[in-house]
Amino acid sequence: MYELLGNKWHEECGVYGVFAHDEDVSALTYLGLYALQHRGQESAGIAVTDGAWMDVTRGMGLVNEVFRHQVPHMDNQYIAIGHVRYSTTGSSLLQNTQPLIVNYSGGKISLAHNGNLTNAMEIRKKLEDDGTIFQTSIDTEVILNLIARSRKETVEERLADSLNQVKGAYCITLMTENKLIGARDPQGFRPLCLGKLENGWVLSSESCGLDVIGAEFVRDIEPGEMVIIDDSGIKSVHFAPKQQLASCIFEYIYFARPDSVIDGQSVHDARFMMGRILARESKFKGDIVISVPDSGTTAATGYAYEAGIPFVEGLMKNRYIGRTFIQPTQKKRDTAVQLKLNAIRSVVEGKSVIMVDDSIVRGTTSGKIVKMLRNAGAKEVHMCVSSPPIGFPCYYGIDTSVRKELIAAKKSVEEIRQYIEADSLHFLSIEGLKESLTAVNPNNMCYACFNSDYPVEQGKQPEGSGKYVFEQRKC
Structure with missing residues (x-):
């Protein structure tokens, strides 16, 4: 692809999620990631659960390379999330691939993230000073640690508590043993949409990810909204107050596939x-x-x-x-x-x-x-x-x-x-x-790369560190 020749900007990643009984959710997620391959070519991963166990398969390379021999499978699986990555925080290494899976006091969670947190360094330093151990050099792990440390009761409340502490751009798919959750940042920097299957629901960074599996487009997830999907249906929660929208204009210029529709456009x-x-x-x-x-x-x-x-x-x-x-x-x-x-x-x-x-x-x-x-x-x-x-x-x-x-x-x-x-x-x-x-x-768009009018303030980090901010710090 011409965009790999060094003259283009690269968007970080694409996220995907499927909740459906009596469906091969990992195979559907595989197809969805294929449709989102343009959003990241460095690595790919799929996490699945059957309601009791949770497993993840991740690897470096394109979707068909990572899953060359087998798409992850689990008997009675009914929730899956997936991720394709182009790194913007952290090196292109296997340890930084997503989705991430962790165990915490509330059970197991797996999370995939698209975007960049502008205050991740400040939060990570505070967590490290309190004794938190990090296994990756990506900002996504900051969200997981905030969830684990939250005093809220439910996982969706913990996620909302965590997201209200971070700043910047994020679209998230999160999976527990019995829930699929999607969330979009209050400015709406990155896209996320909801689709309907005959027996379930789909979350995708772009609508083209719905088309490939025959899912019906329902709507875009609103900025500052979280959707929680489980056996009782779907619930919507606005976890953040309304803010000035600042969707990334480059989604329309270059990043998104031309056959996608984002926020109605x-x-x-x-x-x-x-x-x-x-x-x-x-x-x-x-x-x-x-x-x-x-x-x-x-x-x-x-x-x-x-x-x-x-x-x-x-x-x-x-x-x-x-x-x-x-x-x-x-x-x-x-x-x-x-x-x-x-x-x-x-x-x-x-x-x-x-x-x-x-x-x-x-x-x-x-x-x-x-x-x-x-x-x-x-x-x-x-x-x-x-x-x-x-x-x-x-x-x-x-x-x-x-x-x-x-x-x-x-x-x-x-x-x-x-x-x-x-x-x-x-x-x-x-x-x-x-x-x-x-x-x-x-x-309602962000044009900061053209006019330096940044809608969210930038956190402090060492000059020139960029995406390697967590790897170039002095001990």
């Missing part, structure tokens, strides 16, 4: 409109419109529709290169560009090309693709980006570079154009981005 429709507005703003003229596949394709079709210029496939993506070919060094990233993408000479030769992508982070890969098109004979390369320039880090569940590595933090648009050697460059304006959201209130 079709992701495809939003991206298509982004492309249309790009065409109006840039007014670039060319012979053909192409996309950087696959993340820029929907916006590119919108651009072509609005501009009346043919959309064609000008870059071919090799879909058969595994993750093991993608390495973190810049030299190996350079090779990876050629492994993953190649220009179609007969399409671009002699043409003025308008190339559409969803974002530019470091700019290195964009420059190599521009050069690739020129080497294939493109007469001109005009680049359009369906998001504003990313000049600030994200603290709410995205693996961002430190600010000094973000090209828009140190270069103007013209300087970026020169750096990637494009003939023209246009970024979608924030106003245009807001206009593309036709089914949700655009003022």
Whole structure:
């Protein structure tokens, strides 16, 4: 995938949960994680329970790699939760894979988490000072320890007590021996939705995870809401007071699958409109419109529709290169560009090309693709980006570079154009981005990576530590 080449931001993970008697809940969770694979490719895991025992299978790699030989199974299982991970807190190690399972005074619980807690370091230090032992370097374990230490009676009350102590972004699926619980942070940074099976219920980070198992979409979990599912049915609790909503705009720009609907807004429709507005703003003229596949394709079709210029496939993506070919060094990233993408000479030769992508982070890969098109004979390369320039880090569940590595933090648009050697460059304006959201209130979004207007304050941590904050502390 192009997004693994080092020029994209990565969303942390996807969570899933199934409560259903007389169903193979682990197999359904496996399919759901497959549908959410785009949200995390580092590791995957599934935890199951039969009401008495609880077990988890976790591993490094893609869903089909982790469960290559067998999907976890337990006789009479009726609850399962699953997780796919891209790390934003803690290294990509087996010990940091999810779901996590713990025993505490109230029994067994398993938890999967999508997001980032901005005050996790302060809470963890207090817990450690009181003698708490941590087995991982991820912020998810902070929530589990808060649950275990809570004086509340029920697990849902303990979870609510814990979540009211943390800040930042989180969507959670939690499983006990007899309950499935889902919760979404009060700002609604990350998505979570509820689906209905004939004999049960489903929780999923995106609606595409419901479609794959034939579950009926019921609704999105509301910000600050917890749903508790057990044999008596489903119960809803609002565990936090209403706050200003700040859903992540990048879910619509890039993270979510185009066939998903989040908070009532079709992701495809939003991206298509982004492309249309790009065409109006840039007014670039060319012979053909192409996309950087696959993340820029929907916006590119919108651009072509609005501009009346043919959309064609000008870059071919090799879909058969595994993750093991993608390495973190810049030299190996350079090779990876050629492994993953190649220009179609007969399409671009002699043409003025308008190339559409969803974002530019470091700019290195964009420059190599521009050069690739020129080497294939493109007469001109005009680049359009369906998001504003990313000049600030994200603290709410995205693996961002430190600010000094973000090209828009140190270069103007013209300087970026020169750096990637494009003939023209246009970024979608924030106003245009807001206009593309036709089914949700655009003022209920987080745009902090564009304008540094952070809706939740950031906790203190060592400069430059980033995702490794719990691994680089001095003893």
